[in-house]
Amino acid sequence: MYPNFVYSTPLCCPKRATIQRDQYAQNAGVKLNCARHFNDLAEDTIATALDAVRFHTINVGTYMNNNLPGPYPGWDV
Numbered sequence: 001m002y003p004n005f006v007y008s009t010p011l012c013c014p015k016r017a018t019i020q021r022d023q024y025a026q027n028a029g030v031k032l033n034c035a036r037h038f039n040d041l042a043e044d045t046i047a048t049a050l051d052a053v054r055f056h057t058i059n060v061g062t063y064m065n066n067n068l069p070g071p072y073p074g075w076d077v
Contacts, residue, residue, distance in 0.1 A: 013038065013065050020045040035064035047074030 009015045013033045014025030021028045021041060030037045047057045051074040058077040063070065 012062075016062075016064055017041070020047065022046060033065050035067035038064050039067075042073050045074055047072070050074065051076070 007015075009018050009025040011033050013035060014028075014030045017023075017028040017030035017038050018025050020038075021044070025031060028038070028041060030041075047059070050057050056076050057074060059070075059072065059075045063072050063075075
């Protein structure tokens, strides 16, 4: 469908950090498939912003690779 498509972050953790922080992976500081680089940023994500204005949030699937089981900041479920 898209023969010349290029994605900026093909690894799992950088992609998830991009979605949760609304930043490119290099700006979020997550360049490897490891959650330890994201743990310092977990208090400032789309989930914490939505939670601050009383939206209910749910995370379905893997939060980050090699991360401890939740609860995670900002996610209700």
